[in-house]
Structure formats: structure tokens, C-alpha cells
Amino acid sequence: MIERISGSFTLEGYWDLFQLVSNSVIAAGVLGLMGGMIGVFIMLRRTALVVHGIAEISFAGAALALLAGLDVVAGSAVGAVAAAALIGVLSLRDKDVGAVTGVLMPFGLGLGILFLSLYQGRSANKFGLLTGQIIGVDDIQTRTLVTGAVLISAVLVVIWRPLMFASVDPQLARARGVGVNALSIGFMVLLGAAVAMSVQIIGALLVLALLVVPAAASLRVTVHPMSAVLLSMAFSLISAVGGIMLAITGTIPISPYITTISFLIYLICLVVGRGRRRRRRSQAEQSAQSPYTSKV
Amino acid sequence: MAAESPAAARSVLSLRNAGVGFHGRSLWSGLDLDLSPGEFLAVLGPNGAGKSTLLKVLLGLQRLDSGSAEIAGRPARRGSSRVGYIPQQADMPAETPLRARDVVALGLDGHRYGIRMHRRRMRRRVDELLEKVGASDYADEPVGLLSGGEQQRLRAAQALASEPTVLLCDEPLHSLDLHHQQGVTRLIREQAESGTAVVFVTHEINPVVEHVDRVLYLAPGGHRIGTTEAVMRSEVLSELYGAPIDVIEHRGRLVVMSQHFEGHHCAPGHRAEEPLAPEDPRVGVGPHVHDDDHQSHGEHGRSA
Numbered sequence: 376m377i378e379r380i381s382g383s384f385t386l387e388g389y390w391d392l393f394q395l396v397s398n399s400v401i402a403a404g405v406l407g408l409m410g411g412m413i414g415v416f417i418m419l420r421r422t423a424l425v426v427h428g429i430a431e432i433s434f435a436g437a438a439l440a441l442l443a444g445l446d447v448v449a450g451s452a453v454g455a456v457a458a459a460a461l462i463g464v465l466s467l468r469d470k471d472v473g474a475v476t477g478v479l480m481p482f483g484l485g486l487g488i489l490f491l492s493l494y495q496g497r498s499a500n501k502f503g504l505l506t507g508q509i510i511g512v513d514d515i516q517t518r519t520l521v522t523g524a525v526l527i528s529a530v531l532v533v534i535w536r537p538l539m540f541a542s543v544d545p546q547l548a549r550a551r552g553v554g555v556n557a558l559s560i561g562f563m564v565l566l567g568a569a570v571a572m573s574v575q576i577i578g579a580l581l582v583l584a585l586l587v588v589p590a591a592a593s594l595r596v597t598v599h600p601m602s603a604v605l606l607s608m609a610f611s612l613i614s615a616v617g618g619i620m621l622a623i624t625g626t627i628p629i630s631p632y633i634t635t636i637s638f639l640i641y642l643i644c645l646v647v648g649r650g651r652r653r654r655r656r657s658q659a660e661q662s663a664q665s666p667y668t669s670k671v
Numbered sequence: 672m673a674a675e676s677p678a679a680a681r682s683v684l685s686l687r688n689a690g691v692g693f694h695g696r697s698l699w700s701g702l703d704l705d706l707s708p709g710e711f712l713a714v715l716g717p718n719g720a721g722k723s724t725l726l727k728v729l730l731g732l733q734r735l736d737s738g739s740a741e742i743a744g745r746p747a748r749r750g751s752s753r754v755g756y757i758p759q760q761a762d763m764p765a766e767t768p769l770r771a772r773d774v775v776a777l778g779l780d781g782h783r784y785g786i787r788m789h790r791r792r793m794r795r796r797v798d799e800l801l802e803k804v805g806a807s808d809y810a811d812e813p814v815g816l817l818s819g820g821e822q823q824r825l826r827a828a829q830a831l832a833s834e835p836t837v838l839l840c841d842e843p844l845h846s847l848d849l850h851h852q853q854g855v856t857r858l859i860r861e862q863a864e865s866g867t868a869v870v871f872v873t874h875e876i877n878p879v880v881e882h883v884d885r886v887l888y889l890a891p892g893g894h895r896i897g898t899t900e901a902v903m904r905s906e907v908l909s910e911l912y913g914a915p916i917d918v919i920e921h922r923g924r925l926v927v928m929s930q931h932f933e934g935h936h937c938a939p940g941h942r943a944e945e946p947l948a949p950e951d952p953r954v955g956v957g958p959h960v961h962d963d964d965h966q967s968h969g970e971h972g973r974s975a
Binding site for chain 1: 749750766767786815
């Protein structure tokens with residue numbers, strides 16, 4: 376095993392290889408930037424599990440498309456957006472997104488497995504959907520992914536303030552005239568689209584590594600809204616592009632690299648953040664004149 | 672209205688024969704109310720009597736079944752800048768990526784789409800508001816690490832951001848310690864003194880009793896509007912509840928007792944240890960009778 380991993384690194388002709396996957400690097404980089412951005416809201420709205428659920432249901436959509444002889448990418452996109460919208464609508468009333476996702480997710484995954492087992496074609500196609508692929512991202516695909524990511528990011532920028540307001544204080548936001556429910560569904564659809572695109576590169580199982588982990592890491596080290604977003608985007612970019620650059624040196628799929636990098640970033644942020652919080656706490660205790668100024 | 676009284680003419684909030692109900696059951700009806708600028712109205716009553724629903728009507732989030740609701744001469748509507756709103760205290764999670772000043776900024780322009788313009792002017796305005804509510808010291812602290820009382824001051828700043836004509840407060844003192852209760856009450860009173868009409872929904876009249884101009888008591892058996900002395904009387908409450916109720920003044924505090932739940936009501940201002948209903952009426956105002964019927968119908972922050 377170890378030999379296989381270490382033996383798989385060859386730096387000879389690295390840049391030639393890199394040229395070969397340059398499309399993937401661009402796509403992953405742009406997806407990373409978008410993932411880091413939307414990730415902040417995923418964390419704020421506590422919908423990390425939903426991301427996973429959407430990813431698995433998008434896998435079912437892709438498998439169905441494969442079985443029906445349709446475009447797999449389109450199938451996964453339709454599956455993801457439909458799943459996201461469904462979760463959004465179902466969780467409007469009781470606000471328990473986790474439960475709705477928990478109900479839909481296994482069903483989606485089961486369907487996906489059913490469709491794959493019915494599929495008579497090459498089995499190699501099966502794993503690409505789950506664990507991602509970087510080879511063979513062509514120009515058109517890259518263009519589609521980049522356009523999609525830019526669009527999603529642009530929409531996020533436009534709805535940023537109301538979405539933030541609705542996420543942190545829905546009651547007040549509603550009173551101030553913010554369409555909290557509409558934003559909630561809208562965000563889910565955006566999330567569905569984001570997941571559908573990320574699935575292309577890192578696969579259904581590991582979408583969380585690009586959409587959730589970087590944001591979770593950044594929220595450990597900062598509370599400044601702008602730096603939280605920028606850091607999250609940077610972390611996601613480093614994970615995605617770094618993962619590909621390491622992956623092309625060997626035969627191991629791309630996902631372990633991406634997940635390991637993002638997890639390491641999270642660990643570092645955890646340690647840094649803990650130290651920072653402790654310092655802040657002791658500062659607060661020193662400066663506190665009355666017992667009421669700090670709750671910790 | 673054909674013949675408007677002088678009071679109604681300069682009224683900043685008016686309800687005319689207003690009524691609302693759920694599933695065919697009337698919550699309250701025939702409510703007539705005029706508030707003048709600077710007036711402080713306390714809204715009291717047991718759970719499910721429709722206190723929060725009244726606020727929703729004034730916020731334009733709930734439609735009246737009958738009558739009309741106007742704010743500053745216009746029908747109550749969602750998102751009006753004439754209305755400020757302080758919701759019940761709710762803790763923000765520790766990792767919320769917002770500083771105190773960002774929360775206040777959301778109160779100023781959080782409902783707007785697009786990119787924030789005029790950053791410098793915004794910052795000045797936010798600083799003013801933080802100063803006003805005495806939150807300048809923790810302006811750059813993460814909101815998730817602030818205490819409930821500190822967060823509630825920020826909500827007050829948010830509510831005052833649009834310089835509202837009417838300030839609606841939904842149990843703003845709930846779960847605050849005495850120190851912060853006093854702080855938040857002082858803020859709201861100052862706002863009333865500067866001409867904003869205040870509608871203050873509360874379970875407990877005592878923390879604000881000295882500032883209250885009039886009381887609106889909502890009960891299952893009807894409602895009553897008047898000065899504190901006129902409404903908070905044994906005969907009035909007994910009639911509203913259709914059961915014997917005693918109102919006793921004890922060291923400047925009003926103590927409301929019903930025969931059923933005497934134990935819970937003889938110590939207003941104190942929080943009983945045992946958890947009762949989620950929104951429990953244990954202190955100060957509401958004997959626990961004919962209660963909870965409307966609990967699931969959109970009371971207290973749940974969307975109707």
C-alpha cells in the first residue's frame with residue numbers, strides 16, 4: 376500500500392501532465408472559490424447535512440441518466456436541484472431540515488444504487504460519479520462549470536445582506552420585509568446547483584470537503600464577515616487546486632487529496648481559533664467591571 | 672371615521688374595530704385603540720390571548736379578520752420603516768460571523784439587495800446607534816460571544832435604526848437579568864420620551880410599571896384598555912377571566928393572584944424554578960385559566 380502510494384509519485388514530466396489537466400484545475404479553482412463563498416451560508420444556516428443529502432440524490436439523478444442513455448452531467452444537475460428544492464419546500468413548515476434530509480437521503484442513494492445495478496455498461500463509470508474525476512474535463516464542460524460558478528457567486532453577492540439577515544435573525548428579517556421563505560427556497564436551489572457542479576470534480580461522496588469544511592475552518596479563526604468569506608474561499612481554492620496538483624502525480628483518485636488538505640486546514644484553524652478564543656475570554660474577564668459584561 | 676376626535680387625529684397607531692381569529696375562533700375582536708406620539712402602552716394577558724398576534728398585525732405579517740390597523744395614517748404593512756421591532760431575546764450561535772456592529776448594520780440595510788453603498792456613512796450611523804444603546808464597548812466583539820442582555824441592546828439599536836414612529840417590543844426583557852432589564856427598559860423609555868409610541872408586550876408589568884401610560888389587557892373573555900390603575904384591578908380582571916382574580920399592590924409592585932394557581936402568581940418579578948408552559952404565564956399578570964388554546968396557532972414567533 377505504502378509502496379503503491381510513494382511509488383506513484385513521479386515528478387518527471389509533471390508540467391506536461393499539468394497541462395493535460397489544466398481544464399480541471401481551472402474548473403476546480405472556480406468551484407473552490409464558489410464553494411467557499413456559499414459554504415459560509417451553509418454553516419450559518421446549519422445545512423451541512425443537506426449538502427450531503429443533495430449530493431447523494433444528485434448521484435441518483437446521474438445514475439438514472441446513465442441508465443436512460445442521457446447526459447450524466449445533466450442528470451446529476453437535475454437530481455441535485457430537484458432534491459434541494461424539495462428539501463427546501465418540505466422544511467419550510469417545521470424548520471427541521473436535518474430530519475427531512477435524513478428521510479430523503481437514503482432513498483436517493485438507494486435509487487442510485489438500483490439504477491447502477493440495472494446499468495449494463497462499463498463499470499468504470501460507476502465510480503466516477505461517487506469519487507470524482509479530473510481527466511477528460513473538456514473545454515465545453517469547463518466553460519459550463521465556470522459560467523455556472525460565476526452565476527451562482529453573482530447571485531450570492533446580490534442577495535448577500537437579506538440572506539445573512541434571514542439566516543441569523545429570521546424573525547426580525549421577516550418583520551423588516553425580507554422574504555424569508557422565498558430566500559430559503561432560493562438558497563436551496565443555489566445550493567443544489569453548486570452541489571451538482573462540485574459533484575463533477577470531486578464526486579458525490581466528498582462534496583462536503585469543498586462546500587463545508589473550508590467555511591467551517593474559516594469560522595474558527597475569524598468573525599469578521601468579509602474575512603470569513605475570503606478565508607473560506609482561499610481554503611477551498613487551496614484544497615481543490617492543491618488536491619489536483621498532487622493527484623496527477625500518481626494513480627490515486629483526486630478525492631483523498633482534496634479531503635486531506637481541507638481537513639488539515641480545518642485542524643490548523645481549530646488550534647489557532649482555540650488559542651484566540653481563550654485570549655479573548657481572558658481579555659474580557661480582565662476588562663469586565665461587572666459580572667454582566669461577559670457570559671463566558 | 673366621520674367624526675374623528677383630536678386624539679385620533681394625531682394618532683400614530685390606530686386600530687378600528689379590529690379582530691382576528693384562527694380556525695373560526697375569535698382571538699380578540701372589536702379592538703379600538705389610538706396611540707399618540709410618545710405614549711407607552713403595555714400589552715398584558717395570558718398565553719394564547721393574542722398578544723404576539725397583535726404585534727404581527729401591526730407588523731403587517733398577519734391580516735385582520737375585521738376592522739383596520741393603521742400606522743402613521745397608513746395601513747399597517749410589512750417592512751415599514753415607520754415601525755421598529757424588538758423581538759424576544761434569542762441567543763445567536765457562537766460562530767456567527769458577525770460583530771456587534773454588523774448586526775446593527777443589518778437592522779439598517781439588511782433588507783436591501785445588492786452591494787452595500789456609502790460604507791463610510793453607514794459606519795457613522797452604526798457608531799451613533801451603538802453609542803445610543805450603550806454598546807460601543809463591544810462594537811467589534813463577535814455577537815455570538817455577547818450575553819443575552821448585550822445582544823438585546825443590539826436588537827434595540829436595530830429597531831431604532833430607521834427612527835420609527837412606533838416601536839413594537841415583544842417580551843424584550845424575557846430571560847434578561849435585572850441589570851439588563853433595567854438597561855433595556857431605560858432605552859425604550861428614552862425612545863418614548865423622544866416621541867416614539869411604544870407597544871410593549873409583556874408577561875410582567877412590574878419592570879416597566881412606572882413608565883406605562885396605558886395598559887391593554889387581552890384575555891380570553893375580552894379586552895380592556897385604560898390606565899394601569901383602571902385596568903389592573905380585581906373587578907376588571909375577574910370580569911375578563913370570568914373567575915375570581917385578586918390584584919394586590921405590594922411595595923409598589925402589582926401582584927395578580929388567581930385561586931387556581933396562587934403559588935405561581937404571588938411573586939412577580941421572580942422566576943419560578945420549574946418549567947411550565949414554553950411561554951409560561953407564571954409571573955405578574957395572567958392567572959392560568961382558559962389558557963393554551965391558541966398556543967399552536969402562530970403565537971410567539973412561529974409563522975402563521
